[in-house]
Amino acid sequence: MSDQAFAVDADAGVQEDLACTLLSKHFGEFAAVDEVSFSIPRGAFFSILGPSGCGKTTLLRMLAGFQQPDSGDILIKGSSVLHTAPNKRPVNMVFQHLALFPTMSVAENIAYGLKRKGVPKREHAALIDEVLAKVQLPGYGDKRIDQLSGGQKQRVAIARCLVLNPAVLLLDEPLGALDLKLREQMKIELKRLQREFNTTFVYITHDQSEALVMSDQVAVMNKGRFEQVGTPQELYYQPKTAFVAGFVGDSNQYAGTVQAQSDQIITIVTEHGVRLLSQSRQPMPLGSPITLFIRPEVMQISTSRPEAEQDNCLQVTILRMLFDGARSQLQVETAEGAVLTVALPQTADFHALEPGRSVYVSWQAGQSLCFPVSTETQPESVQ
Incomplete structure (x- = not known):
C-alpha cells in the first residue's frame, strides 16, 4: 500500500493538535482503516465524511482510545497517546445519542466530568456558569434533562465535554437523531461553538451537507482510506477522484x-x-x-x-x-x-x-x- 500523507495546513509552523501516521485497523482480513496519515492544526473544524462502513467510526474510536490500532501512531499536541487510556487522553467525545444522565440536572451532568478529573468542587459552579453562558444556556443549571429541547440537549452534551478544556473534541454523528429543521439550526450552532471555544473539532458524518457547511477541512473516506482532503469548496468544485465527484454533492x-x-x-x-x-x-x-x-x-x-x-x-x-x-x-x-x-x-x-x-x-x-x-x-x- 502506498503511504497517504495529508497535511491540513501547508504551513510547517502551525502547531498540530492532532496527527496520525500510517494508522491501520483490521478485523480479520478486512481493513477497516488502512494506513491513514493526516494532521490537523490547532483550532480547526475537521470532518471525516464517508458512507456507512468506510471506516470513519473505527478511526474515531482509535483517536478516543476505545480501540487499539494494529499499527501506526496517534499524536496529540506532539505527544503519542497510543498507549494512553481513554480517560487519560486530552480528548472528549460527543456521542450520537449524547449519553446524558436523565436523572441529573444540567449542572450535575456538566459537573460529572469535573468530578472525574478531580477538579475541586469549589470551582465547579463558576466553570459551569461560564460554559453554559458560552453555549447560550445561562441559568439552565437547575433544569432537568427531560425539560430540554433536542437542540438544548445537544448544547449540554457539548458543554459537558468542553468544560474540561480538551485539546480535541470528537463528535460521532451528533446530529443524526434530530429532525431536519433542528439539524439545520445545529449545524450553524456547532460552527459558532467551535469558534467560541477555539477547540479542535473532529466530526464524523455521512451527511455531506453537515461536512460542507461546518468544516474548515474535510476528509472524504472510502474503504478505509482517505480519497481526498481539502476545503469544502475544493472537494465540490475540484474533486480528484470519481468517488469524491460522485459522493460530494x-x-x-x-x-x-x-x-x-x-x-x-x-x-x-x-x-x-x-x-x-x-x-x-x-x-x-x-x-x-x-x-x-x-x-x-x-x-x-x-x-x-x-x-x-x-x-x-x-x-x-x-x-x-x-x-x-x-x-x-x-x-x-x-x-x-x-x-x-x-x-x-x-x-x-x-x-x-x-x-x-x-x-x-x-x-x-x-x-x-x-x-x-x-x-x-x-x-x-x-x-
Whole structure:
C-alpha cells in the first residue's frame, strides 16, 4: 500500500493538535482503516465524511482510545497517546445519542466530568456558569434533562465535554437523531461553538451537507482510506477522484469512452453514440472507459435550442418537476433513456415546464469532469 500523507495546513509552523501516521485497523482480513496519515492544526473544524462502513467510526474510536490500532501512531499536541487510556487522553467525545444522565440536572451532568478529573468542587459552579453562558444556556443549571429541547440537549452534551478544556473534541454523528429543521439550526450552532471555544473539532458524518457547511477541512473516506482532503469548496468544485465527484454533492453521470483529447478537453462517446465534451485533469488513452460528472446547477434549460454556442446540448423530454422552493429541480429524459436532473432557477417559468414537453439542456465542457473508471475503486495517493 502506498503511504497517504495529508497535511491540513501547508504551513510547517502551525502547531498540530492532532496527527496520525500510517494508522491501520483490521478485523480479520478486512481493513477497516488502512494506513491513514493526516494532521490537523490547532483550532480547526475537521470532518471525516464517508458512507456507512468506510471506516470513519473505527478511526474515531482509535483517536478516543476505545480501540487499539494494529499499527501506526496517534499524536496529540506532539505527544503519542497510543498507549494512553481513554480517560487519560486530552480528548472528549460527543456521542450520537449524547449519553446524558436523565436523572441529573444540567449542572450535575456538566459537573460529572469535573468530578472525574478531580477538579475541586469549589470551582465547579463558576466553570459551569461560564460554559453554559458560552453555549447560550445561562441559568439552565437547575433544569432537568427531560425539560430540554433536542437542540438544548445537544448544547449540554457539548458543554459537558468542553468544560474540561480538551485539546480535541470528537463528535460521532451528533446530529443524526434530530429532525431536519433542528439539524439545520445545529449545524450553524456547532460552527459558532467551535469558534467560541477555539477547540479542535473532529466530526464524523455521512451527511455531506453537515461536512460542507461546518468544516474548515474535510476528509472524504472510502474503504478505509482517505480519497481526498481539502476545503469544502475544493472537494465540490475540484474533486480528484470519481468517488469524491460522485459522493460530494449531486451529479448526473454518463458512462462512455474517450474518442479524442485536446489540451484538457476530452471528447466522449456514450454507449448510445452521444458525443459529449468535458474537461479532464489527466491524460486518458483513446478508447478507455470513463465516467462523466455534471452538476445539476451548471445545466441550463431552455424551451428552444440555445442561440449562444454551448459545448454540449441535448434535446430532452420533461419527466417531472421536484418542487422544493429555491432548491427545485427538473428531471428530464434523453432520447436514449438517460434520466438527468437539472436545477431550476428561481426565475423559471414553471407553467412552461410541463411533463411531456420537449426542451433543451446545455452546458460548457469546463463545467463537467470525467475520470477513468478504474479510479472509482482505487483511492488517490497524495504525498
